[in-house]
Amino acid sequence: MDVLEAIQQRYSVRQYRPQPVESEKLERVLEAARLAPSAGNRQEWRFVVVTDDQTRQQMMEAASGQAFVGQAPVVIAACAETDERAMMCGQASYPIDVAIALEHIALQATEEGLGTCWVGAFDEAAVKEVLDIPPAIRVVQLMPLGYPADQPKPKQRLALDEIVFHEKWGQ
Numbered sequence: 001m002d003v004l005e006a007i008q009q010r011y012s013v014r015q016y017r018p019q020p021v022e023s024e025k026l027e028r029v030l031e032a033a034r035l036a037p038s039a040g041n042r043q044e045w046r047f048v049v050v051t052d053d054q055t056r057q058q059m060m061e062a063a064s065g066q067a068f069v070g071q072a073p074v075v076i077a078a079c080a081e082t083d084e085r086a087m088m089c090g091q092a093s094y095p096i097d098v099a100i101a102l103e104h105i106a107l108q109a110t111e112e113g114l115g116t117c118w119v120g121a122f123d124e125a126a127v128k129e130v131l132d133i134p135p136a137i138r139v140v141q142l143m144p145l146g147y148p149a150d151q152p153k154p155k156q157r158l159a160l161d162e163i164v165f166h167e168k169w170g171q
């Protein structure tokens with residue numbers, strides 16, 4: 001599978017089979033995150049990988065009761081150990097860095113025949129309590145990981161000419 005194929009095949013998986021994720025697959029998925037670029041190479045990302053049944057149920061509750069979060073055999077809490085530094089452009093670097101690493105995870109998971117879903121609908125304080133995450137750490141996103149039990153739907157996306165300008169804004 002080349003990169004564009006992985007990008008085309010990745011979709012938000014919201015039903016998972018109970019089958020566990022093989023440790024070598026999980027390791028490759030996490031390696032893909034480790035190799036991600038980050039602002040100033042600060043690598044602020046930290047990942048809590050959860051497989052325990054009860055903990056996953058608690059994470060599901062913290063994630064607005066989204067059932068697939070508890071159903072997936074693995075849930076990754078993508079965190080940042082950060083001083084919330086902004087780049088010269090004014091943007092905070094840590095959410096961007098964590099997001100890049102998470103999408104590496106999602107694409108490598110696709111290559112491994114696994115599914116993922118970005119989850120931003122969660123109560124950060126509740127997730128921190130469930131996972132014993134210290135106050136200074138930010139939880140940026142959750143990502144369930146496992147074998148898909150659903151099917152992709154056609155992608156709803158804007159056309160390229162709606163999102164790309166050439167040389168100047170609006171052209």
Ligand SMILES: Cc1cc2nc3c(=O)[nH]c(=O)nc-3n(C[C@H](O)[C@H](O)[C@H](O)COP(=O)(O)O)c2cc1C
Nearest residue numbers: 010011012013014066117118119120121122141155
């Ligand atoms: C930052 C972010 C947060 C998201 N949070 C959720 C979520 O909490 N629950 C959910 O079901 N999907 C969530 N999604 C998935 C989006 O709904 C999905 O990516 C989008 O509809 C496009 O569909 P696709 O991923 O299947 O291509 C999130 C996606 C992103 C990028």
